[in-house]
Amino acid sequence: DQQVKQNSPSLSVQEGRISILNCDYTNSMFDYFLWYKKYPAEGPTFLISISSIKDKNEDGRFTVFLNKSAKHLSLHIVPSQPGDSAVYFCAASAGSGSRLTFGEGTQLTVNP
Amino acid sequence: ETGVTQTPRHLVMGMTNKKSLKCEQHLGHNAMYWYKQSAKKPLELMFVYSLEERVENNSVPSRFSPECPNSSHLFLHLHTLQPEDSALYLCASSQVTGYPGGYTFGSGTRLTVV
Numbered sequence: 558d559q560q561v562k563q564n565s566p567s568l569s570v571q572e573g574r575i576s577i578l579n580c581d582y583t584n585s586m587f588d589y590f591l592w593y594k595k596y597p598a599e600g601p602t603f604l605i606s607i608s609s610i611k612d613k614n615e616d617g618r619f620t621v622f623l624n625k626s627a628k629h630l631s632l633h634i635v636p637s638q639p640g641d642s643a644v645y646f647c648a649a650s651a652g653s654g655s656r657l658t659f660g661e662g663t664q665l666t667v668n669p
Numbered sequence: 670e671t672g673v674t675q676t677p678r679h680l681v682m683g684m685t686n687k688k689s690l691k692c693e694q695h696l697g698h699n700a701m702y703w704y705k706q707s708a709k710k711p712l713e714l715m716f717v718y719s720l721e722e723r724v725e726n727n728s729v730p731s732r733f734s735p736e737c738p739n740s741s742h743l744f745l746h747l748h749t750l751q752p753e754d755s756a757l758y759l760c761a762s763s764q765v766t767g768y769p770g771g772y773t774f775g776s777g778t779r780l781t782v783v
Contacts, residue, residue: 656717658711661711
């Protein structure tokens with residue numbers, strides 16, 4: 558039972574344009590959501606998070622949107638840069654101290 | 670050295686070999702995790718240690734054996750592995766309480782079973 562799903566295995570965008578990565582979840586108990594970024598041969602690194610009490614969180618070029626009714630979140634990167642090319646994992650947890658559940662990841666390629 | 674360090678970075682082993690993966694964290698975290706990443710699959714949680722006690726074992730075959738001698742070190746002992754065990758093995762650490770935005774991952778060990 559895949560509780561966190563990233564339906565797009567890959568996404569390709571032009572430098573300077575917006576990248577939108579999507580994530581859906583099924584567990585209504587999830588109340589904290591995170592995005593991790595992973596370069597080849599490195600471990601995932603934390604990028605941005607959002608609590609279920611918010612619907613938007615912004616950090617520089619990165620914004621995460623949460624639609625609780627649709628059980629959907631998205632990560633917007635604008636403007637996209639070639640250095641953003643990486644695998645992006647969506648993750649969710651249900652309550653303080655609980656484990657993270659990860660999606661399959663989306664490979665983002667930003668073309669110069 | 671800071672962060673989470675995993676050794677070795679790459680490992681090739683035969684199906685009859687015994688080897689160990691090592692993970693070390695210098696962040697003062699009190700929970701450590703082993704994850705498996707296979708191509709086009711979600712990160713699979715294998716083991717969780719909280720305050721040096723194993724608190725989760727997600728149906729992992731017995732050919733994988735974890736060990737957590739203290740809050741800074743985590744091992745994954747491997748024996749009689751199968752080719753399908755070839756994957757990237759990631760170690761992570763965090764604080765037990767509070768939201769897990771603080772999961773810190775190591776760079777992983779790329780394991781190839783031949």
